[in-house]
Amino acid sequence: MKVETILCMNTGDGESSYANNSLVQELATRRVLPILRYAIKGIANQDILFKDECFKIADMGCSSGKNTLLVVSSIIDIVYEMYTKNNREAPAFQVCLNDLYGNDFNHLFKLMPDFYAKIRKGKKENFGPCFVSAVPGSFYTRLFPEQSLHIVYSSYSVQWLSQVPQGLGENKLNLYITKTSPPKVIQAYQQQFHWDFTTFLKMRSKEIVPGGKMVLAFPARSINDPTSDDCCSLWELLAQSLLDMAKKGLVQQSDIMSFNMPFYYPCEGEVRKLIKNQGSFSLDKLNVFQVNWDPYDTDYTSIKDSSESSYIHGKNAARIIRAVAEPFLKSHFGSSMIKELFEKYEEHLAKHLVNKKTRHFTIAISMTKKVNNIDIVGLCDLECDMASAD
Ligand SMILES: C[S@@+](CC[C@H](N)C(=O)[O-])C[C@H]1O[C@@H](n2cnc3c(N)ncnc32)[C@H](O)[C@@H]1O
Numbered sequence: 538m539k540v541e542t543i544l545c546m547n548t549g550d551g552e553s554s555y556a557n558n559s560l561v562q563e564l565a566t567r568r569v570l571p572i573l574r575y576a577i578k579g580i581a582n583q584d585i586l587f588k589d590e591c592f593k594i595a596d597m598g599c600s601s602g603k604n605t606l607l608v609v610s611s612i613i614d615i616v617y618e619m620y621t622k623n624n625r626e627a628p629a630f631q632v633c634l635n636d637l638y639g640n641d642f643n644h645l646f647k648l649m650p651d652f653y654a655k656i657r658k659g660k661k662e663n664f665g666p667c668f669v670s671a672v673p674g675s676f677y678t679r680l681f682p683e684q685s686l687h688i689v690y691s692s693y694s695v696q697w698l699s700q701v702p703q704g705l706g707e708n709k710l711n712l713y714i715t716k717t718s719p720p721k722v723i724q725a726y727q728q729q730f731h732w733d734f735t736t737f738l739k740m741r742s743k744e745i746v747p748g749g750k751m752v753l754a755f756p757a758r759s760i761n762d763p764t765s766d767d768c769c770s771l772w773e774l775l776a777q778s779l780l781d782m783a784k785k786g787l788v789q790q791s792d793i794m795s796f797n798m799p800f801y802y803p804c805e806g807e808v809r810k811l812i813k814n815q816g817s818f819s820l821d822k823l824n825v826f827q828v829n830w831d832p833y834d835t836d837y838t839s840i841k842d843s844s845e846s847s848y849i850h851g852k853n854a855a856r857i858i859r860a861v862a863e864p865f866l867k868s869h870f871g872s873s874m875i876k877e878l879f880e881k882y883e884e885h886l887a888k889h890l891v892n893k894k895t896r897h898f899t900i901a902i903s904m905t906k907k908v909n910n911i912d913i914v915g916l917c918d919l920e921c922d923m924a925s926a927d
Pocket of ligand 1: 541544545546559562563566597598599600601604605635636637640674675676677691692693694695697698699861
């Protein structure tokens with residue numbers, strides 16, 4: 538099943554909206570900002586930054602909410618700073634916000650006046666202009682002209698697959714990989730991710746200028762084992778909540794059997810290998826970090842929650858997952874049981890956190906588009922060697 542016409546995050550700015558329940562992704566984005574700075578500095582060092590009069594940025598899987606504009610305004614600030622430092626006239630900016638067709642672009646557009654005011658703040662009269670546009674479509678296809686982008690950013694999006702993998706019939710009542718999933722199921726998920734991630738790299742390699750950058754952050758797993766708790770537990774607990782619904786007659790067991798989530802949490806080794814095998818980008822930096830399931834919980838020392846706090850943490854963690862998974866769940870199970878499903882989920886999450894404080898694990902990477910398929914870092918070394926030989 539293709540997901541591009543079904544998938545979206547909860548729209549609007551209501552209680553269950555993605556816009557109001559994306560603190561996990563915001564915290565991840567804040568951790569990625571130093572990597573973005575590093576990447577843009579890299580472009581400046583290659584002089585690519587100063588070649589064109591318009592600096593072109595794309596955010597792939599931007600969704601709707603302030604995370605999108607936080608990233609874009611940070612990129613603009615850093616680029617502007619690099620130009621000023623180098624005594625150059627600031628460029629125009631073109632910002633392309635990509636997501637699937639069901640994304641709430643209208644909500645994003647309403648945030649534009651504040652965004653335009655924010656990016657102008659503290660800058661000289663000659664700043665800009667900045668042209669923002671929406672680019673609806675799947676990032677597993679071509680979305681931009683050849684060699685037209687200077688930097689591509691994507692956060693918490695490339696884990697979403699282009700389709701639910703085929704051959705998951707034996708995954709029984711599970712929604713994703715679990716310790717009981719047969720190897721066939723794990724392979725199906727892995728193959729789909731490998732195909733999709735490679736396609737994503739191929740598409741972007743055509744669209745990014747040589748020497749341009751791509752910065753990606755996505756949920757992942759901390760160890761090689763694809764049944765690792767940090768990628769599976771959240772979804773095992775959601776599967777248990779669906780089974781509770783089935784026991785009450787609110788969901789058919791057969792509907793759970795035929796349902797699987799279209800995402801995959803890779804490990805570091807897999808990501809490194811896929812980038813190397815695809816061949817268009819050189820990997821400059823790879824960082825990993827964790828965010829608590831309840832992003833309002835700032836305790837990173839405990840390995841369990843106390844029973845009093847676990848109730849709150851369960852509630853907050855469930856809201857984050859609901860904002861992301863509700864439309865996809867509704868498309869399969871209908872909407873009547875959603876509220877009760879997530880109440881059950883809060884309980885399961887709270888119980889889990891009393892015993893074990895599992896966290897979201899994130900991989901953040903910065904890559905450079907190779908020049909004529911040659912590693913640009915290698916190319917610079919060569920130029921330096923030739924200069925010193927002269
Ligand atoms: C969890 S949200 C992340 C949003 C935002 N980048 C952030 O960090 O808050 C993931 C987004 O990726 C989008 N997405 C998933 N698959 C996609 C695809 N193939 N093409 C474009 N967008 C996609 C989803 O629609 C969703 O809006």
